[in-house]
Amino acid sequence: MSVPPPGPPAASDQPAASGPGGGAATVPLRVTESPARSAGPSDPTGSSDPTGSSDPTGSSGPDGGPARPAWHPAVLFTRARLRQLGVLLLVGVLAAIVTGPTGNSDKPLQAAKDSIIDVRIVLYLGLAVALWVVLVLGAELRGALERVSAPVRAPIGAAYGRRGAPIVLNLVLLAIAIVAPMVVSTAAQQSMVNDIGIYALLALGLNVVVGYAGLLDLGYIAFFAIGAYATAYFSSQTAMPWHAPFTLNPFFVFPIALVLAALAGVILGAPTLRLRGDYLAIVTLGFGEIIHLVANNADNVTNGARGAFGVPHLSIDLLGIDYKWGIDPLPYYYLLIVIIVGVMIAFGRLERSRIGRSWAAIREDEIAAEATGVATLRMKLLAFAIGASVSGFAGVLFASKQFFNPQSFSLQASFFVVAVVIFGGMGSRLGVVVGAVVLQGLAFYLRDKVPPADRYIYFGAVIVIMMIFRPQGLVPSRRRRREIQLAEEGIGAADSLGVAPTGGQQ
Amino acid sequence: MSRAGAHRSGVPVARRPRADETAPGELVVEARDLALRFGGVTSLDGVSLRQRRGEILAVIGPNGAGKTSLFNCLTGAYRPQQGSVTFWPEQDRPTELVGRRPHAITRLGVARTFQNIRLFPALSALENVQIGTEVRQRYGPVGAILGLPHARRAERDGVRQALSLLDLVGLSHRTHELAASLPYGEQRRLEIARALGTGPSLLLLDEPAAGTNPAEKRDLAGLITRIAGTGVSVLLIEHDMRLVMSVATSVVVLNFGRVIAHGTPGEVQRDPAVIEAYLGVADDTGGDAGGADVQAGPGAATRKDVR
Ligand SMILES: Nc1ncnc2c1ncn2[C@@H]1O[C@H](COP(=O)(O)OP(=O)(O)OP(=O)(O)O)[C@@H](O)[C@H]1O
Ligand SMILES: [Mg+2]
Numbered sequence: 001m002s003v004p005p006p007g008p009p010a011a012s013d014q015p016a017a018s019g020p021g022g023g024a025a026t027v028p029l030r031v032t033e034s035p036a037r038s039a040g041p042s043d044p045t046g047s048s049d050p051t052g053s054s055d056p057t058g059s060s061g062p063d064g065g066p067a068r069p070a071w072h073p074a075v076l077f078t079r080a081r082l083r084q085l086g087v088l089l090l091v092g093v094l095a096a097i098v099t100g101p102t103g104n105s106d107k108p109l110q111a112a113k114d115s116i117i118d119v120r121i122v123l124y125l126g127l128a129v130a131l132w133v134v135l136v137l138g139a140e141l142r143g144a145l146e147r148v149s150a151p152v153r154a155p156i157g158a159a160y161g162r163r164g165a166p167i168v169l170n171l172v173l174l175a176i177a178i179v180a181p182m183v184v185s186t187a188a189q190q191s192m193v194n195d196i197g198i199y200a201l202l203a204l205g206l207n208v209v210v211g212y213a214g215l216l217d218l219g220y221i222a223f224f225a226i227g228a229y230a231t232a233y234f235s236s237q238t239a240m241p242w243h244a245p246f247t248l249n250p251f252f253v254f255p256i257a258l259v260l261a262a263l264a265g266v267i268l269g270a271p272t273l274r275l276r277g278d279y280l281a282i283v284t285l286g287f288g289e290i291i292h293l294v295a296n297n298a299d300n301v302t303n304g305a306r307g308a309f310g311v312p313h314l315s316i317d318l319l320g321i322d323y324k325w326g327i328d329p330l331p332y333y334y335l336l337i338v339i340i341v342g343v344m345i346a347f348g349r350l351e352r353s354r355i356g357r358s359w360a361a362i363r364e365d366e367i368a369a370e371a372t373g374v375a376t377l378r379m380k381l382l383a384f385a386i387g388a389s390v391s392g393f394a395g396v397l398f399a400s401k402q403f404f405n406p407q408s409f410s411l412q413a414s415f416f417v418v419a420v421v422i423f424g425g426m427g428s429r430l431g432v433v434v435g436a437v438v439l440q441g442l443a444f445y446l447r448d449k450v451p452p453a454d455r456y457i458y459f460g461a462v463i464v465i466m467m468i469f470r471p472q473g474l475v476p477s478r479r480r481r482r483e484i485q486l487a488e489e490g491i492g493a494a495d496s497l498g499v500a501p502t503g504g505q506q
Numbered sequence: 507m508s509r510a511g512a513h514r515s516g517v518p519v520a521r522r523p524r525a526d527e528t529a530p531g532e533l534v535v536e537a538r539d540l541a542l543r544f545g546g547v548t549s550l551d552g553v554s555l556r557q558r559r560g561e562i563l564a565v566i567g568p569n570g571a572g573k574t575s576l577f578n579c580l581t582g583a584y585r586p587q588q589g590s591v592t593f594w595p596e597q598d599r600p601t602e603l604v605g606r607r608p609h610a611i612t613r614l615g616v617a618r619t620f621q622n623i624r625l626f627p628a629l630s631a632l633e634n635v636q637i638g639t640e641v642r643q644r645y646g647p648v649g650a651i652l653g654l655p656h657a658r659r660a661e662r663d664g665v666r667q668a669l670s671l672l673d674l675v676g677l678s679h680r681t682h683e684l685a686a687s688l689p690y691g692e693q694r695r696l697e698i699a700r701a702l703g704t705g706p707s708l709l710l711l712d713e714p715a716a717g718t719n720p721a722e723k724r725d726l727a728g729l730i731t732r733i734a735g736t737g738v739s740v741l742l743i744e745h746d747m748r749l750v751m752s753v754a755t756s757v758v759v760l761n762f763g764r765v766i767a768h769g770t771p772g773e774v775q776r777d778p779a780v781i782e783a784y785l786g787v788a789d790d791t792g793g794d795a796g797g798a799d800v801q802a803g804p805g806a807a808t809r810k811d812v813r
Contacts, residue, residue, distance in 0.1 A: 346651040352639035353650035353657070354664065361626050361637050368624035371581060373612035373704045386647060402569030482628040486686050 072464040085132045087468065091461060092128035096121040135469070170430070174341065181333050190330040191444040197336035198398050201434035203420040204343050204429060205390025210418070211427035211480065213352060213383035215273070216281040216364035219288025220417055223388040225295055225409035226264055227257040227395020232308040235400070239308040242301040250314050254393060261392025262385040269384035274375060288414050296406040307405025314400045325400070332401055339397075343390065344429045350386075351427075359383060360479060419459065423466055425473025427480040434475050533594055534559040534708050534739040535580070535616075540589035542575050549575040550586060551763035557708070559594070562730065562740045564750045564771070568761045568783060569759035573743045574621055576760070577710050580741075581618050582608040613641060617706035619697040621713050621743070627686035631677055631696050634685050635668035638703025671699040675729060680800075691722040695729070702733065709733060710741045715749050727752050747775070759783070 096118070181189050202224060209217045232239040234248045234256060248256075253274045274282045302308070314335070315324040325331050350356055358379045361369035370376050398404060416439070424435020442462065446455050466474070472484050535557050542550040549572045551596065557563045565573050578584040580591055591603040595615045603611055612618075617638075626634050631681050644662065649657035672678050675695040680688055685696060694714055701709060711730070715723045723746060730753050734740050750757060750771060757774040759767040761783040767774050774780055 347653050350647055350654060353647075353661065354636070354643055354645070355647055355650055357629070357633055357637050357640065360629055360633075364626040364628060365624050367583070367608075368620065368626065369637070370608040370613060371618055371620075371624075371636050372585070372700055373609050373617075374637065375609045382647065479628055482684060486627050486684075 014480040043361065068137065081132075081136055084135065085129070087465075088128040089133050090127060091465060092124035092459075093121065094461060096124045142371075142483045153186065173430070174337075177337055178334075181330060186329070188444065189333065191440065193329045193332045193336060193401065194398070195440040195443065196437055197333060198342065198394050199417065199420055199440055200340055200433045201336065201343065201394040201397070202391055202417045203432035203436050204340065205346065205387045205394070206417050206421050207387075207427065207429065207432045208347060208350075208383050209387035209388070210421050211425075211432070211477065212356060212359040212363075213380050214359070215380060215383065216278075217284045217387065217498035218414055218418065219268075219286070219291070220391060221409050221411075221414040222288045222291035223261040223264060223391035224395045224398070224413075225291050225406075226261050227392035227406055228399040228408070229295065229302060229308070229395075230257045230260050230392070231399035232302075232311050236308075236311050239310045240301065241299075241301045249316075250312060250396055253396050257392040257396045258389045261395070264270075264392075265385040265388030266381060269381045273380045285411070288409075289411060292406055292409050292411065295409060302406075305406060306456050307403060307407075308399065309403050310397045311403075314397075331454075332397070339393075341434065344433070347429055349455060355379070355382065364483065395501065419463055423463055423473060425476040425480065427477035428473065428475050429477075431473050431475035431477065435473070438474065442474070525734075532559045533557065533592075534561075535574070535591065535593050535741070537580065537591045538589055539584045539674075540576070540579055540591070541585060542572075542579055542586045548763050550579065550589075553589070553760070553763065553765055553770075555758055557739055557741060559707075559739050560734065560737060561755045562734045562742060562753050564742045564744055564754035564772075565758045565760060566747070566750060566757060567742065567766075571758055571760040572763040574712055575763075577618060577712055577741075577743065579604070580611075580710065581616060582606050582611040593708065609641075612704050612706075615705065615707040616710065617701035617704045617708075618710035619694070619701050619712055619714060621716070623690075623693050623697055625693055625697055625700070627684065629685060630682050631672060631680045631685055631688065632665070632668055632682060634673050634696055635699045635703045636664050638700040639664045639667040639671070639705075641704050642705065642767040668703060670700050672696075674702070675699045676725065691718040694718060695726075698733075699724070702738075706738060708739045708741065710743075712743045713745060714742070715744060715746050723749055751775075756767070 049272070112506050181192055184192070202220070206217065209215050209220070229240070231250055231253045233242060234244045234253045235250045237247060268287050271278055275283065296305050298304065300353050313325045313327075314332075316322070323331075325335070351359075358369065360375045361372065361374055362376050362379060366376055398408070420435040420439050421432050422435075423439055424433065425431025439459065439462070442458065443455060447457055450458070470480050476484075531564075533556055535555075537553060537555045540550045540553045541548070549570075551572075553572070553576060555563075555576075565576065567573055575584065579586045579589075582603065588602060589604070592600050593603050593611075593614060593616060594600045598614075599794075601614060603616070606614075626637065629637075640660075643660040644655070645657035645660050648654070657698075669678070669681065672681055675698055677688075677692060677696055677699065679694060679695075685693065688696060694717070698709075698711065698714065714730070715726050718726065727749055730740055730742065742750070742754065754771050756769060757767075757771050758765055759774055759777070759780050766779045766783060767777045767778070
């Protein structure tokens with residue numbers, strides 16, 4: 001909460017960050033707002049819409065730009081469009097260089113020169129131009145459609161369905177996911193489990209924290225590590241020097257890891273969730289690093305950098321069902337699909353419940369949420385715990401699937417999950433899963449094509465391009481899209497009041 | 507609290523004693539000697555105030571008098587350096603409010619609106635009110651995920667209450683529209699509906715008529731009277747004296763963080779100290795004569811906006 005601390009706030013106490021609806025916090029606001037607001041009563045016509053200047057249903061074009069009267073070829077050459085083309089061409093050149101011959105230290109520029117005079121560059125530049133044309137035409141087409149249907153088109157605030165993507169689309173995607181592994185190599189199957197599946201699950205969990213509650217957690221992978229090491233501890237006598245006095249089937253470790261991770265989330269969250277967004281990010285970052293370093297250095301507890309080896313595979317022997325997961329990735333893959341679909345459904349319900357609405361309220365205006373009776377701290381803690389437990393759960397799957405070492409829990413992994421969530425679309429369950437597929441798919445595709453160290457250049461490029469053209473993510477959630485739209489129009493979003501939201505500011 | 511929860515539906519319920527049936531003198535809130543300072547700025551300087559249950563008490567005063575600060579102290583948004591606030595929940599023992607977190611105060615039965623509307627802009631009107639009606643619900647994540655019967659029932663109740671509140675404030679036709687897309691006057695009413703959703707016994711309205719047109723002001727007066735008629739005590743900050751005169755049972759006048767007058771609307775309007783205060787401010791701001799403010803007129807309502 002950004003409520004001022006008890007006791008006399010010092011004059012230097014940044015009052016602007018602490019005034020709920022009154023006092024100094026509103027003084028600068030009044031200056032900017034008064035023309036719009038005072039328009040109401042002084043308006044002789046008695047217009048009932050004094051928000052005028054920021055009317056979201058107004059006549060501005062779909063991109064917030066001025067409405068264009070009719071289509072004209074000149075729109076292809078507006079500044080924005082040309083800038084877009086420039087960026088794409090630059091990316092093309094960059095792509096040509098990184099995919100070109102690798103250089104050596106004697107002639108550092110030779111490789112760059114080689115790749116620029118190569119035919120490859122023509123290809124990439126051509127691709128860039130083609131992409132630009134597609135983007136421009138797409139935007140124009142959409143604009144034209146919207147102009148045609150403008151009179152009947154419902155305003156932004158009009159009724160909207162409560163469900164996300166239509167069910168048919170979800171089923172088609174599910175069918176594709178089920179069939180996909182049958183037509184790819186075993187290596188790809190492995191990657192679909194270890195990378196895509198696990199990361200989709202992780203992203204779904206982090207999505208609760210980042211997408212729903214609006215908190216930036218940069219140490220998310222730590223809970224994954226807790227799940228993985230808990231599995232090694234409870235289900236094997238040999239994987240780590242430190243082990244339980246008894247051995248459990250990894251299946252029974254699921255609930256344990258879930259609770260442990262949630263507990264860790266609460267212990268980390270309780271003191272830190274009071275912090276403002278950026279501080280929370282730093283604290284969680286530190287937590288992630290601590291767990292990683294402990295795992296890496298506590299040789300006689302976790303086996304250190306050598307990692308835990310020999311965690312048994314999952315097996316089930318219950319109610320007449322007797323099945324053992326083995327080295328074949330497919331059974332794990334289908335198990336993951338079941339879990340991911342289950343988690344998506346569960347979180348969909350959660351989002352549409354009072355809990356999801358409370359999170360939305362906190363994200364949009366924390367002070368108003370408090371005043372409406374939302375126990376903001378507790379709801380944030382809940383989001384944190386739920387996200388952490390999914391991470392811990394994924395850790396169990398991960399550990400029982402394969403050998404692991406602390407590298408899997410590095411800072412990079414944490415950032416990667418955050419990237420997946422942002423890339424896929426914060427707050428969108430389908431989005432983050434698609435994000436995991438695309439980013440991890442890209443990683444797999446690049447695996448033999450480029451040196452491992454270069455891989456992040458591509459990730460960087462893809463994410464930067466994404467943020468330029470589609471900041472709301474690949475498959476944005478409706479709520480989030482509306483929030484971004486409104487924020488661009490200067491409406492709402494707690495921060496427009498000059499009050500720093502406690503939540504993340506992604 | 508759960509005891510009260512059943513009929514604290516947020517929907518004004520007929521079973522509540524009407525204002526005139528309650529024993530006179532039964533207090534709903536009492537603030538004693540509140541002082542709030544921001545560095546060198548003193549926004550409240552020993553403010554005391556009592557409100558009887560069912561009463562509509564108006565707080566008026568020039569800009570910067572400390573009206574909003576008073577609200578912020580009552581609702582836990584600010585913590586005064588000095589003084590105390592006692593609140594009598596409907597069937598509970600009196601409670602000290604200073605030092606409690608805002609959401610806890612709201613759950614006790616004190617709801618508020620904001621001078622600068624603070625809705626959840628990207629949520630629908632219905633969802634905005636639902637967040638209010640759901641604050642007393644108990645079901646947790648497991649109930650929500652598994653769709654357990656009690657969770658579904660609570661969810662349905664929340665929607666039903668929210669719908670009837672939207673109806674009460676005349677926004678039924680906006681149910682599924684985004685809060686941000688509503689006209690200003692309707693946003694104000696939506697905020698009132700959201701506050702009522704929490705089932706308050708004391709409702710704090712911070713300049714509900716600011717930025718609304720004369721017709722909306724008349725509707726608003728009717729709405730406030732209706733709300734008070736259901737047994738909810740209303741504490742109202744308002745610059746529009748015509749509105750204050752038409753709804754308030756009594757008036758407290760603040761100036762420079764002090765109470766300078768207290769009485770019926772008529773008494774207060776004739777009070778020399780009050781006239782003086784308004785004239786003084788009018789000189790400061792170079793606006794039209796302060797008397798105009800006391801005598802009302804829609805323009806007066808937004809003087810603070812011009813500042
Ligand atoms: N967070 C804060 N930091 C510093 N000063 C504040 C803060 N909140 C209020 N004040 C000061 O306290 C005084 C009273 O402010 P307040 O907002 O309560 O007045 P008000 O009576 O509501 O005025 P208005 O009619 O303009 O809304 C003002 O001088 C204001 O600048
Ligand atoms: Mg005020």
